[in-house]
Amino acid sequence: MTDLELSESAEEILASLWVAKTERNESSRQGCDLEIGDREAGLAQLGDLGLVHQEGGAVSLTPAGEVEAASIIRRERLAERLLTDVLALGEEQATEAACRFEHILRKGIDDQVCTLLGHPKACPHGSPIPPGDCCRTGARSAGTVISSLADLTPGQTGTIAYLQGTRRDMVQRMLAMGAAPGAPIVLLQTAPSYVFQVGQTQVAVDRETAEDIYVRIGGRRSPPAPSRRWFGRGRRWGRR
Amino acid sequence: MMRRALQFLVGVLTGRSRCGCETCPMAAPATRRKVILVGSPNVGKSVIFNQLTGRYAVVSNYPGTTVEVCRGSARLGDVLLEVVDSPGAYSLAPLSEDEQVTQNLLTHEAADLVLQVIDAKHLRRMLPLTFQLIEAGLPVALDLNIMDEAEKAGLTVEPEVLSRELGLPVIPTAAASGVGLDRLRAMLSDGLPARSSFQVSYPEPIEHAIGAIVPLLQGGYGLDPRAIALLLLQRDAATWDRARHLASETTPGIERIVAKTEARYHTPLGYTIALTRQRAADRVAGRALRQDPRPIRRTFAEVIGALTMHPIAGIPILAAVLYVALYVVVGKLGAGVLVGFLDGSLFGRHISPAVTAFANRLLPWPALADLFVGEFGVITLGLRYALAVVLPLVGAFFLMFALLEDSGYLPRLALLVDRIFKRLGLSGRAVIPIVLGLGCDTMATLVTRVLETRRERIIATFLLALAIPCSAQLGVVLGLLSGHPLGLAIWAGVIAAVFLLSGFVAAKILPGEAARFYLEIPPLRWPLLRNIATKTLARLRWYAAEIIPLFLLASVLVWVGQLTHVFQIALALLRPAVNLIGLPDAAADAFLFGFFRRDFGAARIFDVHNAGALSGIPLLVSMVTITLFVPCVAQFLVMARERGLRSAIAVAAIIVPFAFGVGYLLNLALMALRVQV
Numbered sequence: 001m002t003d004l005e006l007s008e009s010a011e012e013i014l015a016s017l018w019v020a021k022t023e024r025n026e027s028s029r030q031g032c033d034l035e036i037g038d039r040e041a042g043l044a045q046l047g048d049l050g051l052v053h054q055e056g057g058a059v060s061l062t063p064a065g066e067v068e069a070a071s072i073i074r075r076e077r078l079a080e081r082l083l084t085d086v087l088a089l090g091e092e093q094a095t096e097a098a099c100r101f102e103h104i105l106r107k108g109i110d111d112q113v114c115t116l117l118g119h120p121k122a123c124p125h126g127s128p129i130p131p132g133d134c135c136r137t138g139a140r141s142a143g144t145v146i147s148s149l150a151d152l153t154p155g156q157t158g159t160i161a162y163l164q165g166t167r168r169d170m171v172q173r174m175l176a177m178g179a180a181p182g183a184p185i186v187l188l189q190t191a192p193s194y195v196f197q198v199g200q201t202q203v204a205v206d207r208e209t210a211e212d213i214y215v216r217i218g219g220r221r222s223p224p225a226p227s228r229r230w231f232g233r234g235r236r237w238g239r240r
Numbered sequence: 241m242m243r244r245a246l247q248f249l250v251g252v253l254t255g256r257s258r259c260g261c262e263t264c265p266m267a268a269p270a271t272r273r274k275v276i277l278v279g280s281p282n283v284g285k286s287v288i289f290n291q292l293t294g295r296y297a298v299v300s301n302y303p304g305t306t307v308e309v310c311r312g313s314a315r316l317g318d319v320l321l322e323v324v325d326s327p328g329a330y331s332l333a334p335l336s337e338d339e340q341v342t343q344n345l346l347t348h349e350a351a352d353l354v355l356q357v358i359d360a361k362h363l364r365r366m367l368p369l370t371f372q373l374i375e376a377g378l379p380v381a382l383d384l385n386i387m388d389e390a391e392k393a394g395l396t397v398e399p400e401v402l403s404r405e406l407g408l409p410v411i412p413t414a415a416a417s418g419v420g421l422d423r424l425r426a427m428l429s430d431g432l433p434a435r436s437s438f439q440v441s442y443p444e445p446i447e448h449a450i451g452a453i454v455p456l457l458q459g460g461y462g463l464d465p466r467a468i469a470l471l472l473l474q475r476d477a478a479t480w481d482r483a484r485h486l487a488s489e490t491t492p493g494i495e496r497i498v499a500k501t502e503a504r505y506h507t508p509l510g511y512t513i514a515l516t517r518q519r520a521a522d523r524v525a526g527r528a529l530r531q532d533p534r535p536i537r538r539t540f541a542e543v544i545g546a547l548t549m550h551p552i553a554g555i556p557i558l559a560a561v562l563y564v565a566l567y568v569v570v571g572k573l574g575a576g577v578l579v580g581f582l583d584g585s586l587f588g589r590h591i592s593p594a595v596t597a598f599a600n601r602l603l604p605w606p607a608l609a610d611l612f613v614g615e616f617g618v619i620t621l622g623l624r625y626a627l628a629v630v631l632p633l634v635g636a637f638f639l640m641f642a643l644l645e646d647s648g649y650l651p652r653l654a655l656l657v658d659r660i661f662k663r664l665g666l667s668g669r670a671v672i673p674i675v676l677g678l679g680c681d682t683m684a685t686l687v688t689r690v691l692e693t694r695r696e697r698i699i700a701t702f703l704l705a706l707a708i709p710c711s712a713q714l715g716v717v718l719g720l721l722s723g724h725p726l727g728l729a730i731w732a733g734v735i736a737a738v739f740l741l742s743g744f745v746a747a748k749i750l751p752g753e754a755a756r757f758y759l760e761i762p763p764l765r766w767p768l769l770r771n772i773a774t775k776t777l778a779r780l781r782w783y784a785a786e787i788i789p790l791f792l793l794a795s796v797l798v799w800v801g802q803l804t805h806v807f808q809i810a811l812a813l814l815r816p817a818v819n820l821i822g823l824p825d826a827a828a829d830a831f832l833f834g835f836f837r838r839d840f841g842a843a844r845i846f847d848v849h850n851a852g853a854l855s856g857i858p859l860l861v862s863m864v865t866i867t868l869f870v871p872c873v874a875q876f877l878v879m880a881r882e883r884g885l886r887s888a889i890a891v892a893a894i895i896v897p898f899a900f901g902v903g904y905l906l907n908l909a910l911m912a913l914r915v916q917v
Binding site for chain 2: 125126169170171172173174175176177178180181182188189191192193195199200201202203204205206208209
């Protein structure tokens with residue numbers, strides 16, 4: 001099933017069925033609810049490939065269709081992240097471009113993009129990104145641009161790209177401590193707790209919280225803090 | 241009696257009881273003004289409160305010291321100033337109990353001035369609260385505090401620029417060293433500021449919603465409708481309750497507007513609103529702030545500060561701090577030197593014999609003389625335990641605790657133990673009440689309020705009641721066992737094992753998510769001696785006022801109990817349990833005392849030991865058992881107040897049999913192994 005050449009409308013149908021199922025808990029949809037340009041042709045292709053199941057007017061995903069759909073959603077949302085985080089497009093522009101971008105992100109490349117972006121867990125709108133193999137193995141690459149704070153090494157600097165808002169109180173507290181998107185950040189240590197510096201503030205967090213802070217590696221500004229080496233765990237300043 | 245003692249305790253702990261109506265000015269002043277101090281935690285609100293009013297509110301170098309409101313007054317010329325100190329709040333939309341206190345304060349009390357205290361180093365992140373205060377229509381002025389540290393960090397802040405940008409008076413100060421307070425006083429006694437016209441503009445959908453909500457709001461909120469609309473959009477629970485209460489017929493309309501706006505965003509509106517404010521803060525701060533571009537050499541304090549957090553260097557530092565704080569100061573200095581002198585020499589050789597001789601001559605009936613000078617006499621036991629045994633120990637601990645607090649070491653301790661505490665269902669943050677518990681478990685139970693989840697608060701309360709010895713117990717243990725390293729090690733080992741195991745089990749049993757850990761690490765600071773002294777004395781005074789009447793009362797109760805034979809009956813009932821764990825009869829009254837108060841029981845063991853009736857294995861077993869077993873009456877009442885009566889009874893019902901069980905097993909094990917202690 002690796003080299004499926006689905007039409008654009010077929011992909012859109014899969015995606016909307018997947019969202020309906022996993023995020024809205026509707027196991028099937030009325031075919032005519034799918035607001036997709038070339039609906040009939042798309043449905044026909046999906047039916048031929050055994051990805052959807054049609055009964056009366058209702059359309060539902062088959063197990064194979066679910067896998068394929070998750071992959072499409074994953075690529076689409078990764079594309080959104082790529083466009084907002086790396087190309088710094090505005091949210092609306094990004095959403096629009098992402099739809100088209102997703103079709104270019106073929107499978108395989110999605111893992112590379114995902115690694116580049118530090119295995120993000122949600123799209124800029126907060127919807128979850130289905131994890132790929134790379135997330136499970138925690139792959140790293142030299143070209144990683146965005147990374148969760150938990151995956152940085154002590155001494156690395158950057159600016160906060162976004163906070164993964166799983167908990168409102170956590171996000172609000174982080175903002176209150178100065179860890180706002182755009183703020184320059186230095187990771188000072190990772191054990192026994194993560195300690196980072198934003199502005200003049202040092203903050204200690206546990207690993208779970210560090211995983212929710214995403215950092216654009218290599219800050220525009222020089223780190224605000226110290227410039228000497230102390231003790232064993234080297235702080236490698238100047239690494240950009 | 242206990243209730244009053246408790247209220248007093250809460251009052252002193254939070255500084256309130258000392259802020260009552262002490263100042264009664266002779267002449268009625270021309271003007272009265274009410275100033276409310278607000279600001280994030282740890283920016284120096286309480287220091288400024290102290291400086292303005294000359295009154296003491298608890299000040300430390302860690303967030304969350306003020307958990308309730310503290311009031312005082314000051315006279316500036318012919319202005320009588322009422323100053324209100326609020327608990328630290330990051331935002332007007334509260335996330336915790338103490339932030340809610342601040343929101344209520346601002347809503348319900350008509351302040352002539354809201355003085356926001358800002359840590360100049362952290363201007364950028366404190367401005368969002370300023371914006372919210374302005375939005376709320378409050379008369380705001382800024383106190384740009386801790387200017388000295390900002391300068392050291394290479395930050396130049398220009399108060400004039402800030403003042404112009406925001407349209408507010410801005411006074412730079414370094415309150416801890418008294419710099420800038422004259423200007424602050426002058427501002428407070430002169431004219432008050434006009435309302436600022438500064439306004440943050442939110443993204444269009446939110447502004448649209450505000451515009452639609454404002455006409456639906458009627459009066460009675462105490463804050464500007466724009467601020468109320470924003471709080472409603474952020475789904476602030478207290479504001480929604482008030483909206484339903486004030487005008488229930490408009491709430492469905494408001495609900496529709498909020499829901500429609502929420503649908504336009506995928507993240508909670510609170511996030512977007514907070515980000516917008518942060519961007520505005522960045523713009524304003526960008527104009528008023530200049531960061532010295534050259535890299536700053538790390539100061540000595542920063543180097544030490546980094547070492548205390550280091551995974552390898554941090555541990556020996558932690559061990560050294562605990563050794564000095566607990567063993568040297570509380571054990572050697574407190575139990576050895578101070579108690580030795582006060583109890584052994586002063587009371588033992590001089591006061592007790594003199595008073596006894598005097599009483600025997602003056603009071604013809606031995607029964608009456610016993611009330612004052614007998615084995616359990618008011619003076620020879622009650623007063624002596626309080627003044628000569630317990631207070632020196634507790635005082636030594638409070639001194640160390642004040643040093644740890646003010647130096648900024650405690651948050652570092654928190655980050656070192658977070659991973660271990662996670663296993664116990666706590667976050668590193670809980671280290672603050674736990675360490676305070678080593679001083680007084682009752683006080684610490686109150687401070688568990690700073691913990692964010694209910695689950696964490698329950699586990700911390702339980703562990704405090706079970707496995708954390710208070711400083712009187714600690715001092716007695718260290719004093720009596722200091723000559724027996726093996727005994728001390730066994731005691732510490734058993735208590736530590738109980739702490740870890742029971743915490744582990746509690747975390748497994750109690751449902752709920754693990755608490756997240758995030759804590760600001762303040763710079764290490766040299767503690768100000770004056771502050772240390774005031775704080776130690778204030779806590780000690782509270783403690784003395786708490787225990788002296790109770791200890792005297794206990795003596796009287798024992799006297800009455802002896803006369804009526806209730807005391808003997810109670811002892812007879814306890815004796816089998818005490819004998820069961822291998823202790824002599826003489827130890828029974830220590831346990832009876834312990835029920836009443838932890839420290840009272842500990843002092844009794846000290847006495848029984850000195851009388852030669854308790855040593856070796858029974859001494860060790862009684863130490864372990866008495867450390868574990870009592871949530872004393874005072875602590876029980878605070879538990880019941882903070883966590884509910886049912887939780888308190890459950891905790892006590894688990895602990896008492898558990899403590900005796902551990903004592904029993906320990907006794908068996910030590911006997912079987914023929915341990916020489």
